[in-house]
Amino acid sequence: MSIQDAYKQKRRTAEDALTVVRDGDFIIVPTGVGEPPALLTALSQHRRRYRDVKVAQILALRKYAYLDPETVEHVRHVAFFFGGATRAGGQAGWIDFIPNYFSEIPSLIERGQIASDVVFSMASPMDQHGYFSLSLGTDYTMAAVARARAIVLEVNPNVPFANGDCHVHISQVSALVESEEPILEVGLPNIGAVPQAIGKYVADLIEDGSTLQIGYGAIPDAVVVQLTQKHDLGIHTEMIGDGIMTLVESGAVTNRKKTYLPGKMVATFALGSKKLYAFMHRNPMLEMHPVNFTNDLCLAAQNDKLIAINATMQVDLLGQCGSESIGDLPYSGTGGQADFVRAANRSKGGKAFIVVPSTAKGDSISRIVPVLATGTHVTTSKNDVNYVVSEYGVAQLRGKSAKQRAQELIAITHPDFRAELTAAAKRLRLL
Ligand code: COA
Numbered sequence: 001m002s003i004q005d006a007y008k009q010k011r012r013t014a015e016d017a018l019t020v021v022r023d024g025d026f027i028i029v030p031t032g033v034g035e036p037p038a039l040l041t042a043l044s045q046h047r048r049r050y051r052d053v054k055v056a057q058i059l060a061l062r063k064y065a066y067l068d069p070e071t072v073e074h075v076r077h078v079a080f081f082f083g084g085a086t087r088a089g090g091q092a093g094w095i096d097f098i099p100n101y102f103s104e105i106p107s108l109i110e111r112g113q114i115a116s117d118v119v120f121s122m123a124s125p126m127d128q129h130g131y132f133s134l135s136l137g138t139d140y141t142m143a144a145v146a147r148a149r150a151i152v153l154e155v156n157p158n159v160p161f162a163n164g165d166c167h168v169h170i171s172q173v174s175a176l177v178e179s180e181e182p183i184l185e186v187g188l189p190n191i192g193a194v195p196q197a198i199g200k201y202v203a204d205l206i207e208d209g210s211t212l213q214i215g216y217g218a219i220p221d222a223v224v225v226q227l228t229q230k231h232d233l234g235i236h237t238e239m240i241g242d243g244i245m246t247l248v249e250s251g252a253v254t255n256r257k258k259t260y261l262p263g264k265m266v267a268t269f270a271l272g273s274k275k276l277y278a279f280m281h282r283n284p285m286l287e288m289h290p291v292n293f294t295n296d297l298c299l300a301a302q303n304d305k306l307i308a309i310n311a312t313m314q315v316d317l318l319g320q321c322g323s324e325s326i327g328d329l330p331y332s333g334t335g336g337q338a339d340f341v342r343a344a345n346r347s348k349g350g351k352a353f354i355v356v357p358s359t360a361k362g363d364s365i366s367r368i369v370p371v372l373a374t375g376t377h378v379t380t381s382k383n384d385v386n387y388v389v390s391e392y393g394v395a396q397l398r399g400k401s402a403k404q405r406a407q408e409l410i411a412i413t414h415p416d417f418r419a420e421l422t423a424a425a426k427r428l429r430l431l
Pocket of ligand 1: 214215216217218219238239310311312313314323324326331332333334335336337360361365366367379
């Protein structure tokens with residue numbers, strides 16, 4: 001059968017495509033904008049037909065109707081990371097959470113420790129060889145594609161056909177649904193004075209020729225906009241957003257000095273504007289790869305001068321970073337933070353930055369604290385943390401004693417909290 005005939009034969013409505021789903025199934029859905037809206041809307045509409053179906057995803061963006069505490073015995077969400085659509089359900093307990101390093105989700109799937117019965121994913125239109133590109137969320141979805149009983153693609157002409165290891169052949173596909181809905185756009189945030197100040201400290205420590213991983217959150221974005229005057233930067237990251245595209249356009253990113261995959265930038269998922277999605281289309285400079293490739297610490301560390309820039313919510317005086325919860329309330333997830341902190345530590349000339357505004361809640365709370373709040377989920381350990389940057393400066397912690405760490409961190413705390421922190425450090429025998 002020709003690939004065109006196979007395409008026609010597999011084409012379904014979203015509702016008909018749901019017939020591949022059985023009670024008890026685990027449906028794997030890619031990160032963020034790679035989630036297929038027509039399929040998830042149809043599943044939401046018909047959720048009461050099913051029993052014990054799980055939808056597993058690292059960052060759900062839309063609030064589909066199946067995200068409903070009243071119907072979790074039919075379809076329940078399982079988060080690898082919480083975002084706006086899932087945080088309240090995670091905190092209330094009716095959305096499940098699987099702790100993970102982003103880099104390891106594919107191996108958990110390959111080993112069957114996370115089930116993957118069905119894949120629902122957005123995809124580019126099919127090329128002349130019968131391939132679709134899962135460019136928006138390559139992540140763990142490629143591992144699920146290799147294992148799943150059924151693969152359902154939502155084919156959308158707005159999805160770029162990217163290069164890399166992100167392709168699925170028509171012969172692997174169980175059903176296809178066509179949609180033309182614009183891809184969700186997530187723009188750069190407005191950058192306030194605090195992120196700007198932190199961004200400046202970090203940018204000053206980034207040498208020309210460095211390779212960047214840029215994390216999630218307002219401050220990593222604030223760093224990026226301050227790098228446009230640098231030269232020969234490279235990209236080896238998990239998320240590609242508009243900030244990175246801007247750096248390419250400014251000429252700051254050339255990828256030519258990269259010591260691993262020179263000339264190419266690599267990422268595993270996209271989150272940005274329509275312009276970014278157009279930029280990704282058949283761009284020879286960009287490769288989208290599974291997350292066990294992009295975030296593998298040994299591979300990423302082959303980039304000399306690897307720079308990791310990631311955000312946290314709370315840091316204690318040893319440098320332990322609680323980046324994903326507020327006390328025992330889950331907020332997000334580990335994502336790639338620990339992967340890239342360790343990769344940057346291993347890289348020759350690498351630097352891992354953890355960025356943190358010194359306060360939260362209108363300056364009423366210090367984010368640098370003597371000990372983490374009870375129940376805090378530790379994201380970056382005291383053994384991995386290196387540069388911690390607030391709007392008051394840079395604390396460099398690796399190789400430093402507990403006492404030196406306390407001194408360094410108190411020096412970048414908001415001045416209103418320094419006396420309190422110094423007294424607490426003395427009680428903890430750190431000073
Ligand atoms: N105590 C109480 N509240 C706190 C707090 C603290 N110590 N720290 C932060 N908060 C509140 C903030 O006030 C803010 O609340 P608001 O939305 O009501 O203003 C909220 O928590 C989010 O904090 P913020 O610092 O604005 O987060 P961010 O948007 O910059 O995102 C995270 C940071 C959550 C994404 C980031 O810490 C995270 O998840 N890191 C782990 C994953 C990661 O790094 N991945 C990188 C690879 S993609």
